[in-house]
Amino acid sequence: xxxxxxxxxxxxxxxNNVAENLSSLKERRSxxxxxxxxxxxxxxxxxxxxxxxxxxxxxxQVSNTPHSRTSLLGIAAVAEAWGSNKHLPNxxxxxxxxxSVGGMDKTEKYYRQALEGNSADFSLVQTHDSxxxxxxxxxxxxxxxxxxxxxxxxxxxxxxxxxxxRMLEHGHADRIVAGGSDPLTGFTISGFQSxxxxxxxxxxxxxxxxxxxxxxxxxxxxxLENEKSISATGNKPLCLLKGWSNAxxxxxxxxxSPEGKGATLAMKNAIEKSGxxxxxxxxxxxxxxxTKNNDLSESTxxxxxxxxxxxxxxxxxxxxxxxxxxxxxxxxxxxVLSIVHQVLLPGLNYKTVMSETGLTPVTEYKSxxxxxxxxxxxxxxxxxxxxxxxxx
Amino acid sequence: xxxxxxxxxxxxxxxxxxxxxSKNLSENISTLIKPDYKEFxxxxxxxxxxxxxRMSVACGSAALQDAGVKTADAIIAGTGxxxxxxxxxxLNNVITIQGGMLPPTSFIQSTHNTIAxxxxxxxxxxxxxxxxxxxxxxFEYALxxxxxxxxxQQGNILAGAADEYIDPLQPVANHFGLNRFPLTSGAGFxxxxxxxxxxxxxxxxxxxxxxxxxENICKDFLERNHLSSPDFILxxxxxxxxxxxxQNFSETPVIPYTPLCGMYATSSAFAMHLxxxxxxxxxxxxxxxxxxxHRNALIINQLLPGxxxxxxxxxxxx
Numbered sequence: 014x015x016x017x018x019x020x021x022x023x024x025x026x027x028x029n030n031v032a033e034n035l036s037s038l039k040e041r042r043s044x045x046x047x048x049x050x051x052x053x054x055x056x057x058x059x060x061x062x063x064x065x066x067x068x069x070x071x072x073x074q075v076s077n078t079p080h081s082r083t084s085l086l087g088i089a090a091v092a093e094a095w096g097s098n099k100h101l102p103n104x105x106x107x108x109x110x111x112x113s114v115g116g117m118d119k120t121e122k123y124y125r126q127a128l129e130g131n132s133a134d135f136s137l138v139q140t141h142d143s144x145x146x147x148x149x150x151x152x153x154x155x156x157x158x159x160x161x162x163x164x165x166x167x168x169x170x171x172x173x174x175x176x177x178x179r180m181l182e183h184g185h186a187d188r189i190v191a192g193g194s195d196p197l198t199g200f201t202i203s204g205f206q207s208x209x210x211x212x213x214x215x216x217x218x219x220x221x222x223x224x225x226x227x228x229x230x231x232x233x234x235x236x237l238e239n240e241k242s243i244s245a246t247g248n249k250p251l252c253l254l255k256g257w258s259n260a261x262x263x264x265x266x267x268x269x270s271p272e273g274k275g276a277t278l279a280m281k282n283a284i285e286k287s288g289x290x291x292x293x294x295x296x297x298x299x300x301x302x303x304t305k306n307n308d309l310s311e312s313t314x315x316x317x318x319x320x321x322x323x324x325x326x327x328x329x330x331x332x333x334x335x336x337x338x339x340x341x342x343x344x345x346x347x348x349v350l351s352i353v354h355q356v357l358l359p360g361l362n363y364k365t366v367m368s369e370t371g372l373t374p375v376t377e378y379k380s381x382x383x384x385x386x387x388x389x390x391x392x393x394x395x396x397x398x399x400x401x402x403x404x405x
Numbered sequence: 406x407x408x409x410x411x412x413x414x415x416x417x418x419x420x421x422x423x424x425x426x427s428k429n430l431s432e433n434i435s436t437l438i439k440p441d442y443k444e445f446x447x448x449x450x451x452x453x454x455x456x457x458x459r460m461s462v463a464c465g466s467a468a469l470q471d472a473g474v475k476t477a478d479a480i481i482a483g484t485g486x487x488x489x490x491x492x493x494x495x496l497n498n499v500i501t502i503q504g505g506m507l508p509p510t511s512f513i514q515s516t517h518n519t520i521a522x523x524x525x526x527x528x529x530x531x532x533x534x535x536x537x538x539x540x541x542x543x544f545e546y547a548l549x550x551x552x553x554x555x556x557x558q559q560g561n562i563l564a565g566a567a568d569e570y571i572d573p574l575q576p577v578a579n580h581f582g583l584n585r586f587p588l589t590s591g592a593g594f595x596x597x598x599x600x601x602x603x604x605x606x607x608x609x610x611x612x613x614x615x616x617x618x619x620e621n622i623c624k625d626f627l628e629r630n631h632l633s634s635p636d637f638i639l640x641x642x643x644x645x646x647x648x649x650x651x652q653n654f655s656e657t658p659v660i661p662y663t664p665l666c667g668m669y670a671t672s673s674a675f676a677m678h679l680x681x682x683x684x685x686x687x688x689x690x691x692x693x694x695x696x697x698x699h700r701n702a703l704i705i706n707q708l709l710p711g712x713x714x715x716x717x718x719x720x721x722x723x
Contacts, residue, residue: 054503113516115538124493125500127573135580142486142670143517144540148616160616161546164487164517164538172535179553203499204512261480261525261534267513278531393513394522396534 016178016255018402019248020236022093023346024086025333026060026229030093035350038358039378043332045215045227052121052199058215060229060334061197062086075153081116081140082196084149086232086339091190094234095154098188104242107159107186109177110147111169111193113338116140118196146194159186164338166392167300168259169193170233171341171400175257177237187242192342194232201337202228208267216303216335218328219312219374221365226302229334233342235349252352255385255403256287262395268306273314275397276300280318280387283399287385294324294401295383296351298344298358299374300391301328302335307391312370324387327375331361341390341398348386348402357381407552407609408601408721410472410561413464414593414678415439416666422467427682430692434667437590440467446527453510455490457569458523460592465524465563472596472604478560479533480521482567483547485540485670487517489571520567524594528563541706544671545614545714552612555599565594566671578668585643589667593674601723607681610701610717618713623653623705626715635703635717637683637696639676643668643708658694663708665692673706673714680704684720 023030026044027037037044044060069075069085073092080088087110100106116138123137140149147162163172170193177191195201205211205228212225237254238246260282262275269276284291300311308328315323329347336343347358360374385403392398414420417434442451445463454462461482469477495511513519518536525534533554537546544566551564569590578584597609611630615622627633634654642661666675680702683691687699699720706714 121496121500124496124573127576128497128500133576135577138577139581142540143538144485144543147539151616157616159614161537161539161542161614164536165521165534166516166518176535176550179557183553183556185553199499200496200512203507204495204509204515207507207509207512259533259535261522261531263525263529263531266519266522266526275531392518393516394518394534395525396518396522 014182014239015253016181017238017243017250018235018252018254018349019238019243019250020094020096021346021349022090023233023343024062024089025231025336025343026062027332029064031346037332041359041361043361044229045334050197052197053202057202058212058227059197060227062230079136079139080149081146082118083112083116083146083194086196087146087150087194088153090192090232090234091150091154094236095190098246100155101245104187104245106156107189108147108151108156109161109173109189109191110150111163111173111338112143112146113164113166113169113195114198114201115143115146117198117200121199156190165396166394167337167340168390168392168396168398169338169341171390171398172259174235174254174345174400175259175398178254178257181237181239188236188238190234190236192234193338195230195337195339197228197230210304212303215362216331217362218301218303218331218360219308219367219372220363221367223303223305223308225304226335229336231333231336231339231343233339233346235342235345250405251349252405253403254400255289256283256401258282258286259398262397264395267393269310269391271310273310273317275395276311276314276391277317279397279399280314283401287401287403289385289401289403291319293384294387295381296357296386297324297326298348298386298388299326299328300389301330303330309369311389312367312372316370323372325357325375327358327360329358344388345400348388351386352383352402352404355380355383407555408598408605409607409609409681410596410598410602410604411468412595412606412678412681413467413471414675415460415464416591416675417589418665420678425686427679427686427688427691430665434587434589455488455514455569456590457488457567457592458519461520461567462523462527464565464592465594466527468563468594468596472561474561474596476528476530477532477563479554479562480524480530481535481547481551481562481564482521483537483543483671484517484520484566485538485543485568487538488515488519489569491515493571493573541670541708542614542712542714544674545612545716548612549614551597555597559599562597563594564597566674567592568669568671583668586663587667589669591666591669591672591675593678605721607684607721608719610719613715615713616711618707618711622713623715630717636698636700638703638705639680640705641708658696660691660694673704673716676704677716677718680718684718
């Protein structure tokens, strides 16, 4: 049974919808800027979404019940992806969300109040659990039944798409809305700073002088359907989700193995599953966080798989920042765009080739025959996921 | 068929590697009953691990040993609230040590997937590694994933669930009226396989996780498994609905499990561990409830309103 992508929606620092994101990629306009956020005491380079919680509530007519920013961003993305889809009695629709920190944006406020000994506002902590993030999004669109959340740090949304594909393939659902969202929080910013991998300048994926990541926020969701669902909904397929795999690096709780074992396994198995020839992979949307460790490990893994014939690759995280759990879905949307518009997407801030690997990423938005795209998402704890999207 | 090859669980009852514990359940559930973690975890690592990680790594390792397998073909965990101890520790540092350099360990260990990730490290396991977090249904969704995986491939899957108590949960539970029973911790892992072996404990017949609490869900679930009623029911028993469930199955013994293990998001995994022991040991009295038949057990989890988890376990006799 084939898995079709029939809808997608996105909100990120480079646009509140798919069209705006595409324009930013085309014009090489980054969403990362030096900014003072309410959740963090210092100015940092980060990629915030340009809409406040209140803006999002108003724009998407969200009920006046407690919602984390994580849910609000998710609702924005699903609104675009879901579009004019309707609930149909014979189309079993499921929801698979993902987030790394759930309602941490609100929990931080609650916890601060509690520490200060003030009477804390408990409605702030009501949205803490990650499952709540998905329930709020799914309920907004009337999706019931199977509502699940995956949380595997920075590979979360890629895993949500993978689980959706597996369930569709085995006939456990007909149509699944899958993706992820994460907000900027003091917790995650301080966290990556404590690991000394938060760049104090613009991140520089795959550059010799890269010095860490910049965090961003956002959400993306895709609508995946089987044939039965498409014949009922009449939705037009954009492309196929053809291969997927998750593998554990089992090397270190945060760092990737120098030989890129988990990443190599994930790519190898996803490509095998897809049945796509290596030569048909036209573009790779890399994980490419801009940390010393990830970009070297990922480059080595690319060499393990493709040898000397590595397809054009780039990391779009220099546009969106690293959006953690959302990244896998945001980059899935970009991968689909690469197929639909037959283009290669650029990275930014690349100047010097990495001495260990000698690999040069794509730096310009340019037309190209794109048959299939490989998208990588690698997370904390060595959680590596690769997805293969293919032209119909 | 999905075979349960082993079951290792740490809780506020004496559950860890204690066959027949279902005959000796205690009314006092004030403390977590821990094994000697040094038997399962490198002592140098124990100090840095939170309770949820210690429990999970010990249970995951024990479950593999007891199933007679060296490694897992997938590790799948469910957790409602994740690694709370480290999350709270780092959050506290972020708020109180503004601007200074913070120690990263608690941040590293705060993500939900640290549980399954630490297991992959401890077992040098490079296979599929997944973490489901859907509050009270997290364990059921993890089990569904494991079953889907056994439909896709052969092998031994380490599936389980873990949640830990921290003090800041108490005022939140008090505020939302979720304090009828003590807030507790618990974790456990099960080895599931597509083939029976000399180690097989029981059969995992079916699992359902659904955002619905319609009364027919149970009936439909049993029907699709060709059963009119199970031999006994384990239910969360939190919301006084034991009576309502009994009305649907008037002849069926019902054991509420929240009073036995306390309150946490993945307590249905405790119920599964208990069900396996009752079936295997043919326990006739479980905390005052008489069990006459030992062919199958249904776990009904409606801990949070509007959500239903169902697990059907069958006895296995080679």
